[in-house]
Amino acid sequence: MTPTKDIKRTVTRKAAFTAMFSSTPVAIIPGHSLIFDRVDYNEGNAYDPNIGIFTCPVSGTYLFFTSVLSDISSGQVQTEIVVNGLGKVRTLAFQDANHAQGSTAATLHCNAGQRVWVQGAYGSKAYGLTFSSFTGTLLWSDDAATNSN
Numbered sequence: 001m002t003p004t005k006d007i008k009r010t011v012t013r014k015a016a017f018t019a020m021f022s023s024t025p026v027a028i029i030p031g032h033s034l035i036f037d038r039v040d041y042n043e044g045n046a047y048d049p050n051i052g053i054f055t056c057p058v059s060g061t062y063l064f065f066t067s068v069l070s071d072i073s074s075g076q077v078q079t080e081i082v083v084n085g086l087g088k089v090r091t092l093a094f095q096d097a098n099h100a101q102g103s104t105a106a107t108l109h110c111n112a113g114q115r116v117w118v119q120g121a122y123g124s125k126a127y128g129l130t131f132s133s134f135t136g137t138l139l140w141s142d143d144a145a146t147n148s149n
Helices: 142-146
Strands: 016-020 038-043 053-055 060-070 077-083 086-093 101-110 115-122 125-127 133-141
Touching (some): 060 086, 060 125, 077 101, 115 133, 133 142
Antiparallel strands (some): 016 133, 060 101, 060 133, 077 086, 077 115, 086 101
């Protein structure tokens, strides 16, 4: 029989998603979450496409990425990845005569239950469909990190 101390306990939960907009253009309202309502992948169902928010199922290290294309008539568009109301990183799509793409990524430690979303920071419209997206994945849970050798 194997002693209990030699057994690796892994308490992880799969969590990964990619979502896009189902239409175009999409209104950018500063301070409001962008609702990426077309879900391409949602392992663990932690992303809610009705409100555009990912709820961390476990405490751990996550990677989030967003890319937003400015609509041709919108001028500059800025968005930010937000954790529980605190902005972490921003995109900037500076449009002059054509579309412009703004992208950003962040590796963040989040606690179980914390909510992550993309919100508008500046601008009026983003180009939707598959040209703008929000992605996140659990890299490892705190339990997995402390119980691995």
